[in-house]
Amino acid sequence: xxxxxxxxxxxxxxxxxxxxxxxxxxxxxxxxxxxxxxxxxxxxxxxxxxxxxxxxxxxxxxxxxxxxxxxxxxxxxxxxxxxxxxxxxxxxxxxxxxxxxxxxxxxxxxxxxxxxxxx
Amino acid sequence: xxxxxxxxxxxxxxxxxxxxxxxxxxxxxxxxxxxxxxxxxxxxxxxxxxxxxxxxxxxxxxxxxxxxxxxxxxxxxxxxxxxxxxxxxxxxxxxxxxxxxxxxxxx
Numbered sequence: 001x002x003x004x005x006x007x008x009x010x011x012x013x014x015x016x017x018x019x020x021x022x023x024x025x026x027x028x029x030x031x032x033x034x035x036x037x038x039x040x041x042x043x044x045x046x047x048x049x050x051x052x053x054x055x056x057x058x059x060x061x062x063x064x065x066x067x068x069x070x071x072x073x074x075x076x077x078x079x080x081x082x083x084x085x086x087x088x089x090x091x092x093x094x095x096x097x098x099x100x101x102x103x104x105x106x107x108x109x110x111x112x113x114x115x116x117x118x119x
Numbered sequence: 120x121x122x123x124x125x126x127x128x129x130x131x132x133x134x135x136x137x138x139x140x141x142x143x144x145x146x147x148x149x150x151x152x153x154x155x156x157x158x159x160x161x162x163x164x165x166x167x168x169x170x171x172x173x174x175x176x177x178x179x180x181x182x183x184x185x186x187x188x189x190x191x192x193x194x195x196x197x198x199x200x201x202x203x204x205x206x207x208x209x210x211x212x213x214x215x216x217x218x219x220x221x222x223x224x225x226x
Binding site: 039046047048049052060062063098104105106109110111112 | 120151153155162165168174175208213214217
């Protein structure tokens with residue numbers, strides 16, 4: 001059974017760095033073709049893709065956010081970590097992690113974690 | 120960056136009727152397109168990948184078609200549980216991109 005779960009602070013202050021952890025089970029990120037991604041959704045708005053890391057440790061980022069994002073993995077712990085620097089109130093959103101493999105779309109998602117940026 | 124444009128923004132359809140949702144890519148994404156359904160307070164659910172392949176457990180009333188830049192999601196006979204927001208997403212080029220969504224509401 002594949003599961004993903006996001007964890008991190010619910011509230012961060014402007015200019016702070018956000019660190020989110022995706023802990024997953026039921027698959028291995030060392031399996032060829034396996035990837036984990038971060039996606040966010042501001043309240044009432046559309047989904048926005050942020051970053052992806054693959055089984056080979058290749059990393060891909062949103063063009064508009066790439067200077068602020070870092071994605072990494074710890075295969076032994078089954079975790080993927082996303083850091084986002086210089087947080088702003090416009091970054092208030094539900095942050096999801098999701099699995100994608102072999103070009104089949106994001107087939108499993110976490111329940112999401114709401115991050116509010118406010119002083 | 121490939122821009123995904125969905126239409127209409129809101130679609131009002133009666134239960135039992137057919138719904139047709141459109142997604143257009145600003146350049147070709149081949150068949151590397153997925154559709155998702157999202158209900159309030161829930162994570163998105165994968166419906167279709169490869170433009171036309173239903174994901175595991177998705178009812179046959181959901182079908183996808185298209186390639187290149189024009190794609191369609193069709194729901195053949197709407198059930199009450201199908202009223203939700205639908206997103207398309209391309210995974211042909213980096214960065215990955217989503218459409219802005221179509222809200223399917225009860226008429």
